[in-house]
Amino acid sequence: xxxxxxxxxxxxxxxxxxxxxxxxxxxxxxxxxxxxxxxxxxxxxxxxxxxxxxxxxxxxxxxxxxxxxxxxxxxxxxxxxxxxxxxxxxxxxxxxxxxxxxxxxxxxxxxxxxxxxxxxxxxxxxxxxxxxxxxxxxxxxxxxxxxxxxxxxxxxxxxxxxxxxxxxxxxxxxxxxxxxxxxxxxxxxxxxx
Amino acid sequence: xxxxxxxxxxxxxxxxxxxxxxxxxxxxxxxxxxxxxxxxxxxxxxxxxxxxxxxxxxxxxxxxxxxxxxxxxxxxxxxxxxxxxxxxxxxxxxxxxxxxxxxxxxxxxxxxxxxxx
Numbered sequence: 001x002x003x004x005x006x007x008x009x010x011x012x013x014x015x016x017x018x019x020x021x022x023x024x025x026x027x028x029x030x031x032x033x034x035x036x037x038x039x040x041x042x043x044x045x046x047x048x049x050x051x052x053x054x055x056x057x058x059x060x061x062x063x064x065x066x067x068x069x070x071x072x073x074x075x076x077x078x079x080x081x082x083x084x085x086x087x088x089x090x091x092x093x094x095x096x097x098x099x100x101x102x103x104x105x106x107x108x109x110x111x112x113x114x115x116x117x118x119x120x121x122x123x124x125x126x127x128x129x130x131x132x133x134x135x136x137x138x139x140x141x142x143x144x145x146x147x148x149x150x151x152x153x154x155x156x157x158x159x160x161x162x163x164x165x166x167x168x169x170x171x172x173x174x175x176x177x178x179x180x181x182x183x184x185x186x187x188x189x190x191x192x193x
Numbered sequence: 194x195x196x197x198x199x200x201x202x203x204x205x206x207x208x209x210x211x212x213x214x215x216x217x218x219x220x221x222x223x224x225x226x227x228x229x230x231x232x233x234x235x236x237x238x239x240x241x242x243x244x245x246x247x248x249x250x251x252x253x254x255x256x257x258x259x260x261x262x263x264x265x266x267x268x269x270x271x272x273x274x275x276x277x278x279x280x281x282x283x284x285x286x287x288x289x290x291x292x293x294x295x296x297x298x299x300x301x302x303x304x305x306x307x308x309x310x
Contacts, residue, residue: 099270100268100270102268102269102272105272105291105303105304105305105306106291106293108303109298109301113298137268138267142306145306145307149304149306
């Protein structure tokens with residue numbers, strides 16, 4: 001069942017991201033791990049593409065523990081916005097650690113810095129995990145402003161973005177406003193497969 | 194090219210007793226260095242979150258340019274800011290920018306997110 005879901009997610013992500021500049025994925029919390037696994041499998045199947053994974057949900061260390069070989073995958077770089085704020089002082093050449101998830105300008109700079117080092121001809125992708133956790137640490141208005149800036153900068157530099165939003169009742173009205181900035185929305189449901 | 198940095202003009206003028214003496218000193222210092230075609234960077238201390246550009250209230254009138262370095266608080270974290278207030282004879286942006294200083298990338302600027310906290 002889980003494998004079917006992961007394969008289905010991989011296919012949907014692949015189709016959506018190749019056609020659209022920005023994709024928003026809305027998913028219930030219980031599908032989160034499957035989506036991340038599908039995503040990492042997809043990244044590994046496309047070694048010619050360059051990816052940046054921004055984590056605000058889980059510390060980089062936990063992602064490495066859960067998806068062991070991901071730290072050795074060469075076409076993905078990580079930006080971790082929560083480890084330092086949680087007092088985790090891990091250092092890893094494959095990951096940039098940001099002091100706090102409130103430092104959104106710094107996050108924007110680091111995303112662009114990584115992509116500046118990538119050859120212009122290479123397809124560039126950004127995954128923001130997730131808008132819902134960014135809203136936990138920041139006021140929704142400032143997250144909206146940040147996301148507008150990020151979407152415009154990414155479009156200007158031909159970077160495809162995928163932004164995740166985990167469905168929770170309290171933040172739904174803000175998420176709706178944000179997620180619809182994307183060119184395409186995927187809603188993951190149990191009936192998805 | 195001649196460049197001089199004085200860090201800080203506040204400390205240098207500490208012993209001068211009146212505003213007139215401070216103004217006279219800074220003005221003479223500026224004129225002498227300008228005659229030598231030397232660009233001088235003066236740092237001036239200001240208390241945090243107070244709307245003033247220098248300690249003595251004089252430096253900003255004598256200087257040709259003012260770059261104001263400050264910070265804004267967001268959810269308890271401090272974001273460094275950079276703003277060009279004045280640049281005599283030059284068109285310049287007056288936008289407040291977020292500034293990052295790191296050993297890897299040096300000084301970097303990005304538009305400061307302005308939504309009300």
